[in-house]
Amino acid sequence: MYQVNEQGFYGEFGGAYIPEMLHPNIEELRTHYLDIMNDASFQNEFRKLLADFAGRPTPLYYAARLSEKYGARIYLKREDLCHTGAHKINNTIGQILLARRLGKTRIIAETGAGQHGVATATVCALMGMPCIVYMGKTDVERQKPNVARMRLLGAEVIPVTSGNATLKDATNEAMRHWITHPDDTHYIIGSVVGPHPFPDMVARFQSVISEEIREQLVRKEGNPYPDYVIACVGGGSNAAGAFYHFLEDEHVQLIGVEAAGKGLDSGHSAATLALGKPGILHGCKTMLMQTDDGQVTEPYSVSAGLDYPGVGPLHAHLFKTGRVTFMSATDEEALRAGLEVSRMEGIIPALETAHAFAVLNKLEFEKDDVVVMNLSGRGDKDLETYSKWI
Amino acid sequence: MDMNRIDELFWQKKNNILSVFYTAGYPDLNDTIAIARHLQAAGVDMIELGIPFSDPIADGPVIQHSNVRAISNGMNVKTLLDQVRAIRQEVAIPVVLMGYLNPVLQYGLEKFFFDTAAAGADGVILPDLPVHEYADKYKGLAQQAGLRVIFLVAPTTSDERIREIDETSTGFLYAVSLSGVTGARKQFSEEQEKFLDRLSRLKLKNPVLAGFGISNAESYQRVCRYVNGAIVGSAFIELLGKGGFDGEIKRFIEMLKEDQACVQ
Ligand SMILES: Cc1ncc(COP(=O)(O)O)c(C=O)c1O
Numbered sequence: 091m092y093q094v095n096e097q098g099f100y101g102e103f104g105g106a107y108i109p110e111m112l113h114p115n116i117e118e119l120r121t122h123y124l125d126i127m128n129d130a131s132f133q134n135e136f137r138k139l140l141a142d143f144a145g146r147p148t149p150l151y152y153a154a155r156l157s158e159k160y161g162a163r164i165y166l167k168r169e170d171l172c173h174t175g176a177h178k179i180n181n182t183i184g185q186i187l188l189a190r191r192l193g194k195t196r197i198i199a200e201t202g203a204g205q206h207g208v209a210t211a212t213v214c215a216l217m218g219m220p221c222i223v224y225m226g227k228t229d230v231e232r233q234k235p236n237v238a239r240m241r242l243l244g245a246e247v248i249p250v251t252s253g254n255a256t257l258k259d260a261t262n263e264a265m266r267h268w269i270t271h272p273d274d275t276h277y278i279i280g281s282v283v284g285p286h287p288f289p290d291m292v293a294r295f296q297s298v299i300s301e302e303i304r305e306q307l308v309r310k311e312g313n314p315y316p317d318y319v320i321a322c323v324g325g326g327s328n329a330a331g332a333f334y335h336f337l338e339d340e341h342v343q344l345i346g347v348e349a350a351g352k353g354l355d356s357g358h359s360a361a362t363l364a365l366g367k368p369g370i371l372h373g374c375k376t377m378l379m380q381t382d383d384g385q386v387t388e389p390y391s392v393s394a395g396l397d398y399p400g401v402g403p404l405h406a407h408l409f410k411t412g413r414v415t416f417m418s419a420t421d422e423e424a425l426r427a428g429l430e431v432s433r434m435e436g437i438i439p440a441l442e443t444a445h446a447f448a449v450l451n452k453l454e455f456e457k458d459d460v461v462v463m464n465l466s467g468r469g470d471k472d473l474e475t476y477s478k479w480i
Numbered sequence: 481m482d483m484n485r486i487d488e489l490f491w492q493k494k495n496n497i498l499s500v501f502y503t504a505g506y507p508d509l510n511d512t513i514a515i516a517r518h519l520q521a522a523g524v525d526m527i528e529l530g531i532p533f534s535d536p537i538a539d540g541p542v543i544q545h546s547n548v549r550a551i552s553n554g555m556n557v558k559t560l561l562d563q564v565r566a567i568r569q570e571v572a573i574p575v576v577l578m579g580y581l582n583p584v585l586q587y588g589l590e591k592f593f594f595d596t597a598a599a600g601a602d603g604v605i606l607p608d609l610p611v612h613e614y615a616d617k618y619k620g621l622a623q624q625a626g627l628r629v630i631f632l633v634a635p636t637t638s639d640e641r642i643r644e645i646d647e648t649s650t651g652f653l654y655a656v657s658l659s660g661v662t663g664a665r666k667q668f669s670e671e672q673e674k675f676l677d678r679l680s681r682l683k684l685k686n687p688v689l690a691g692f693g694i695s696n697a698e699s700y701q702r703v704c705r706y707v708n709g710a711i712v713g714s715a716f717i718e719l720l721g722k723g724g725f726d727g728e729i730k731r732f733i734e735m736l737k738e739d740q741a742c743v744q
Contacts, residue, residue, distance in 0.1 A: 107581055109538045109607040110632040111656055113641075252544060258535065265537040270660045272636045370582045370608065371535060383556040384586030385534040 092337040092404070092413060098286025099375075100407035106285035108373045111269045115277075116373075118192060120287045126191050127184075127294060139183045140298060143216065144173045146180075148299075150306035150462070155434040162455035165316070166437070166465045167303055169328065176440065176467030177296060177328045178209035182278055184295035186213040189276035196275040198222045200264040202229055202257035202324065203395030203442060204236025205467055206280030211245035221245040224263040226255040229394045235471050254388040257324075257398045261372050281325025282402030285373030289402050296331025303462055304335055311460055318453070320345045321464035322446040323416070324360075324395045326402035328466035333414065343415065345453075346405060347445045349391035350418035360389035361418040362401040363409045371399070377406040392421035392475060393441035395467075419448035425479045428469060440467035441475060485574035485602045486628050486651040489525055490687040490708065497709025498700070498736065499526035499689055500716050501578065503546035504563065505555025506532075507720055512560070516567045516575070518725055522733035524573065528605070528711065531560060531579025538607055540663030542714040546721070557587040561599040568600030576630065576651075578605040589618060593625045603628035603651045615648045622650075635659050635675040639682060646684045655679055655690040655707060664695035664715040668702045676706035697738045712736065 098104050098120070106116050126132055140146040148168045157164040169177040182199075189197065197214050199221070201207030207223040214221035223240055227249040230237050240247050253259040261283075268277045282289040282296075304314035319336055321329035323346040336342040351359040359365060362377050369378035371386055379387040379399040391397040408414035419427070428444030431437055439447065443466045455461065469476065489497070500519050504512045516527050532550035536543060564575060577596055584592050584606060596604060604627060606614075611631055614622075622629045628651025633642045636659060646653055657672045658665070672693070679688055690703045691711030703710040719725070719732050 105610070105613075107608045107610060109656075110637060110645075111538065111634040111659065113634075114636040114638075252548075253534070262535050262537050266540075266661045269538060272659050367586075370580075370585060372537070373608070378582070380582070380586070382586065383551075384583035385551055386582070 092408065094286065094290040100404050101410060102368065103374070103376050103403035103406040104286055104289060105375050106373055107370045107375065108285050109269070111272065112265070115268065115272055116285050119291070122192065123188065123287050123291050126188050132187060132191065135187055136184055140180065144179045144183060145171060146298065147302045147306070148172055150303060150310065152310070153435050156431070156450070159434070160450050160455060161457055162459040162461045164461045164463060166435070166463050167299060167332065169299065169464060169466050170437065170439065170468035174205070174209045174212050175470065176205040176209065177299060177331060178206040178280060179212065180298055180331065181280070181292050181295045181327060182206070182209040182213045185276070185278045186217055186219070189278070190217065192276065194274060194276035196220050196271065197278055198224070198264050198267050198275055199278045200224045200257065200260040200280060202226070202260070202397055203393065203440065204229065204233040204240065204471060205395060205440070207245070207247070208236050208239045208243070210278050211240040211243035214245060215243045222267065223247050224250050224260040224267070226250050226257060226260045228255040229257065229260070232475065233394055233471050256389070256394065258386065258389070265372065281327040282330045282404055283325040283372055283374065283400060289374065289404055292327050293330040293334060293404060296327050297334035299328070299331035299464065300333060300335035303332065307460070315339055315342055316462045317459040318343045318345060318461040319464065320347065320446050320449065320461065322347045322396060322442050322466060323401060323405060324398050324442060326405040328464055330402060330404055332462070332464040337413065344413065345449065346414050346416045347449050348416060348418045349393055349396035349424070349445055350420045351390040351392070353420055354418060358390035360391040360397050360399065362399060363405070363416045364418055374403050376400050376403045377409065393424065393445065395440070395442040396445060417449045417452065419445040423448040425476065428476065429480065437465065438469035439465055440469045441472045443467055484626060484628055484651070486526070486576070489574055490652065493525065494708060496704045497525045497689060498733070499528055499709065499711045500524050501528040501530060501691070501711055501713035502717050502720060503530040503532055503543060503550050504560045505550035505553045506546040506717070507549060507723065509553040509555060509559070510563070512563045513566050515720065515725060515729070516571050518729040520571045520573050522730045524733060525709065526574045526576065527571070528576045528578050529560065529564070531557060531577060531583055533580040533583055536580060538661050540661045540714060542664070542717050543662050546717050557583055557592065561595055564599040564601050574602040575600065576603040576605060577601050581606050581608045590621055593618070593621050593627055597625040597627045603630055605630045605654060607632055611645055611648050619648070630654050632656050633679070635671055639678070642679070642682060642684070646686055649686055651686070652708070653684060653686040653688045654711070655688050656692045657690040657703065658693050660692065662692055662714050664718065665693035665699070666695070668699045673702070676703060680706040697736050700736045
């Protein structure tokens with residue numbers, strides 16, 4: 091019911107709205123991705139790298155102090171302990187293996203927070219493939235450690251100056267590059283966005299998160315079903331991965347948290363589902379922050395990884411059908427929550443992730459509710475922002 | 481119904497067709513109209529008006545910049561249709577509107593087809609509208625409106641798919657001559673030559689105009705050896721950006737036609 095259909099749609103959202111120049115690339119992916127991903131030798135290779143290179147399974151950690159404070163049984167799914175420090179590596183390992191099977195020899199990517207850029211640069215180094223990462227100039231400045239990491243790993247980081255010089259603009263530039271190099275290049279898109287089959291492909295690679303949560307909960311709680319799964323939503327890949335194997339279990343409440351920036355009504359926000367209308371950006375029909383004339387609005391969030399005016403079409407559909415509840419958190423609320431997790435649990439979360447924690451005090455839990463927080467990434471990259479705020 | 485101006489053009493003229501693309505509302509909001517007038521006076525065969533969009537993923541820096549400027553000037557679909565009506569008071573050559581899907585979708589695709597035709601435009605190019613979606617859902621509407629809907633083919637498009645697109649496309653076929661985004665190129669490449677040669681051998685139903693990278697007499701005339709004509713965009717917009725277009729537009733068009741090697 092929540093899976094993509096043959097035509098690449100989730101309900102009314104999705105599809106592949108791309109200029110003809112990208113058609114052969116997208117068509118090549120569309121016709122091959124499921125066969126490749128279902129191939130036993132591919133799965134073998136993928137699973138092995140997830141285990142030995144990325145460090146999976148990641149722990150499901152019972153957060154005793156947060157649990158006590160919020161009156162529930164709160165578990166943290168520790169994606170921050172993945173190699174490179176976020177869930178993004180699950181997707182980049184999958185996509186680079188797929189790109190190799192398609193005979194591609196060059197990799198490009200876009201990045202916001204730099205986590206996807208680092209994860210892409212990492213797998214390119216692993217596979218000995220050249221790597222170009224587009225990153226908005228604003229983000230290059232606010233996520234310096236990740237820029238240094240990408241360069242150290244041998245990637246070329248190209249700052250993008252168009253628009254607000256953030257994630258949307260970096261994505262535009264990556265697409266332009268792909269149009270210019272259609273034959274030998276694969277575009278490792280960083281979230282569940284873009285033309286079909288990217289959203290489905292990325293969701294499948296990230297679904298290892300909820301696969302593990304189920305197994306781990308059986309051991310810790312005696313059954314695979316939490317009462318809540320909570321994740322932040324930029325494009326929506328960590329949320330898609332954390333929700334994936336619970337989508338059909340309607341009694342599991344799924345909550346996505348968007349970035350409200352300076353406030354939903356402030357004009358400086360990235361809360362797409364709260365503020366957007368259906369539209370088309372980066373090759374898919376989805377909810378989109380835009381003007382009445384159909385110009386995409388420049389988003390704003392303190393967190394570079396959530397600073398995107400769209401959202402994956404799967405989430406637009408989950409929003410429309412009501413399967414997932416979407417909430418939002420402001421910069422201030424996220425920073426405060428990030429600080430709280432740091433000081434109560436000894437884990438500094440990424441600013442993106444901190445948004446998910448910011449809704450804990452807005453929800454009413456029963457004492458024995460099992461709540462899984464997807465701790466999508468670690469906050470080392472955000473120390474400068476945190477320090478300024480404290 | 482009257483013959484569509486695009487059909488009429490290709491019926492009367494088979495070679496060396498020159499179509500000029502520029503972003504509506506650039507450099508100033510109402511320049512669209514005067515530029516159209518100058519282009520007709522300079523002997524251009526067709527005009528393509530770009531509907532600006534905030535995220536033009538198939539465009540290079542020149543057209544990106546003109547889009548940013550046009551949007552901040554206040555250009556939108558409704559204003560553009562008003563301008564098309566004004567252009568039609570003075571300009572007889574075919575006018576085609578070209579733009580990314582989202583602004584058109586917000587206006588309403590069905591309404592857009594009818595209002596565009598009613599305003600006096602002859603065709604539309606929506607590069608990110610999937611061919612099959614158009615064929616399944618909208619083709620009837622466009623026909624009813626009397627509008628030609630032109631689709632793109634690229635060097636990476638297979639012969640088989642080119643034929644399919646040719647089936648659906650009306651008016652003409654837009655050949656993206658190279659693998660890349662819009663923007664003037666100094667040299668005409670081997671890739672362009674090979675692709676246009678391939679196209680010319682396919683015996684397509686539609687006439688073909690080639691665009692992307694065509695910027696000077698050499699590239700314009702090379703294109704004309706293979707297909708019915710060329711579309712010049714970025715090089716012209718760059719000229720507009722320098723300001724003052726009375727004599728400049730005329731000279732630019734003369735420059736393109738200089739020493740025309742391929743005669744009718
Ligand atoms: C740690 C972390 N969480 C979340 C995100 C947001 O992306 P998504 O919504 O695709 O998970 C990012 C993106 O950079 C990130 O680095």
